[in-house]
Amino acid sequence: xxxxxxxxxxxxxxxxxxxxxxxxxxxxxxxxxxxxxxxxxxxxxxxxxxxxxxxxxxxxxxxxxxxxxxxxxxxxxxxxxxxxxxxxxxxxxxxxxxxxxxxxxxxxxxxxxxxxxxxxxxxxxxxxxxxxxxxxxxxxxxxxxxxxxxxxxxxxxxxxxxxxxxxxxxxxxxxxxxxxxxxxxxxxxxxxxxxxxxxxxxxxxxxxxxxxxxxxxxxxxxxxxxxxxxxxxxxxxxxxxxxxxxxxx
Amino acid sequence: xxxxxxxxxxxxxxxxxxxxxxxxxxxxxxxxxxxxxxxxxxxxxxxxxxxxxxxxxxxxxxxxxxxxxxxxxxxxxxxxxxxxxxxxxxxxxxxxxxxxxxxxxxxxxxxxxxxxxxxxxxxxxxxxxxxxxxxxxxxxxxxxxxxxxxxxxxxxxxxxxxxxxxxxxxxxxxxxxxxxxxxxxxxxxxxxxxxxxxxxxxxxxxxxxxxxxxxxxxxxxxxxxxxxxxxxxxxxxxxxxxxxxxxxxxxxxxxxxx
Numbered sequence: 001x002x003x004x005x006x007x008x009x010x011x012x013x014x015x016x017x018x019x020x021x022x023x024x025x026x027x028x029x030x031x032x033x034x035x036x037x038x039x040x041x042x043x044x045x046x047x048x049x050x051x052x053x054x055x056x057x058x059x060x061x062x063x064x065x066x067x068x069x070x071x072x073x074x075x076x077x078x079x080x081x082x083x084x085x086x087x088x089x090x091x092x093x094x095x096x097x098x099x100x101x102x103x104x105x106x107x108x109x110x111x112x113x114x115x116x117x118x119x120x121x122x123x124x125x126x127x128x129x130x131x132x133x134x135x136x137x138x139x140x141x142x143x144x145x146x147x148x149x150x151x152x153x154x155x156x157x158x159x160x161x162x163x164x165x166x167x168x169x170x171x172x173x174x175x176x177x178x179x180x181x182x183x184x185x186x187x188x189x190x191x192x193x194x195x196x197x198x199x200x201x202x203x204x205x206x207x208x209x210x211x212x213x214x215x216x217x218x219x220x221x222x223x224x225x226x227x228x229x230x231x232x233x234x235x236x237x238x239x240x241x242x243x244x245x246x247x248x249x
Numbered sequence: 250x251x252x253x254x255x256x257x258x259x260x261x262x263x264x265x266x267x268x269x270x271x272x273x274x275x276x277x278x279x280x281x282x283x284x285x286x287x288x289x290x291x292x293x294x295x296x297x298x299x300x301x302x303x304x305x306x307x308x309x310x311x312x313x314x315x316x317x318x319x320x321x322x323x324x325x326x327x328x329x330x331x332x333x334x335x336x337x338x339x340x341x342x343x344x345x346x347x348x349x350x351x352x353x354x355x356x357x358x359x360x361x362x363x364x365x366x367x368x369x370x371x372x373x374x375x376x377x378x379x380x381x382x383x384x385x386x387x388x389x390x391x392x393x394x395x396x397x398x399x400x401x402x403x404x405x406x407x408x409x410x411x412x413x414x415x416x417x418x419x420x421x422x423x424x425x426x427x428x429x430x431x432x433x434x435x436x437x438x439x440x441x442x443x444x445x446x447x448x449x450x451x452x453x454x455x456x457x458x459x460x461x462x463x464x465x466x467x468x469x470x471x472x473x474x475x476x477x478x479x480x481x482x483x484x485x486x487x488x489x490x491x492x493x494x495x496x497x498x499x500x501x502x503x504x505x506x507x
Contacts, residue, residue, distance in 0.1 A: 054461055082465040088412055089458035094384035094404050106467030111475050136411045
């Protein structure tokens with residue numbers, strides 16, 4: 001399988017000198033569903049921003065073989081869709097149509113192609129009837145999937161999502177899991193919700209204090225109760241039986 | 250968020266809602282200019298002009314209560330201006346209404362004219378924003394040649410003003426939850442400044458995130474949009490009706506009432 005993200009010895013410090021990411025090395029293969037787990041302040045969001053070229057540190061970051069630099073940035077932005085934590089930051093246009101059309105228009109597509117992309121993306125997230133609504137007229141769950149539609153309309157190869165399950169009720173969370181599970185793109189999801197991560201991911205990367213603590217199969221990492229507790233996390237409900245069995249063995 | 254949005258009826262469907270935003274905007278602009286330019290001593294003619302926005306509200310199925318509630322919300326400034334008129338202009342004038350004749354002062358006439366003009370122009374403005382989606386209005390203004398930068402700023406203002414109000418409400422609620430006694434003017438002022446500072450920092454933070462979201466979707470400083478506006482036969486009919494109404498009032502009704 002081809003690698004869509006390659007990070008080698010990446011480090012980043014906040015302007016006040018605090019180390020946010022230290023010596024991160026990571027590669028993501030095409031079609032993988034990777035979850036970045038870790039306690040608050042572990043560096044998950046910063047790592048997602050580094051992948052999209054918004055955080056410049058030391059080390060190497062390649063997106064689909066392209067080094068992040070000024071020349072490649074435009075191409076990288078069409079390859080990697082970056083969905084921020086707060087949907088209100090992601091939805092900044094007066095209507096949902098305009099918001100979903102924003103990316104394709106910047107890609108230089110013509111009006112007809114943009115309209116097709118918008119209707120396709122809104123249909124995928126189940127908001128086809130809401131195109132003319134203003135974002136502040138949508139519910140929290142609708143805003144969340146609308147934010148994903150703004151990325152889908154650009155048809156990226158990779159999608160990064162920062163805490164996509166934040167403040168969602170169980171029904172909306174279930175709908176979001178169904179939506180994300182059906183997407184063909186490579187997904188990189190940063191979350192603190194272990195049940196949500198376990199429902200989607202096939203690979204997990206545990207981050208803490210800016211470093212990679214564990215990287216591997218999602219079930220194996222997330223069912224390791226000792227590892228999870230040590231880093232302020234919990235074993236997700238669906239993996240508790242596996243965790244019990246491995247503890248008794 | 251549970252704000253009473255000024256455009257809460259703009260998403261309805263009615264013949265007025267379906268009209269092109271450019272046509273509605275220009276008609277409202279000309280109507281407002283016509284009302285404002287009426288003589289200061291003619292409150293009676295204003296009732297005839299009020300028929301226009303009144304019809305727009307009725308045909309657009311906008312509750313009149315909603316319109317008058319919003320007029321009341323912004324009325325204090327005009328009320329202060331209007332009620333001071335009788336104080337400084339006491340020139341006596343005779344007023345005739347049919348067979349009734351009575352004497353009053355020019356100040357009171359001005360007071361009623363200011364209030365009348367305010368109500369009629371506000372009705373027209375509310376009719377415009379309640380029957381036009383803000384996004385369509387912005388696209389219309391852009392098509393009419395308003396600077397793109399202004400349109401973008403208006404778009405952001407409309408998108409984020411409600412979020413800002415919401416945040417301010419949350420901060421006020423958090424303060425109310427812990428405010429157990431009156432701390433005095435100086436302390437309250439200090440708290441208010443801290444609250445404003447917090448709101449400002451969060452706004453800057455949001456602006457940075459919006460900037461990231463825009464760049465992530467390929468924004469490089471050039472604003473692109475798709476216009477979905479189209480002038481149709483009903484728009485021409487509306488323009489013709491509005492022009493006939495204004496000309497009729499100006500040339501036939503005004504000479505009789507003034």
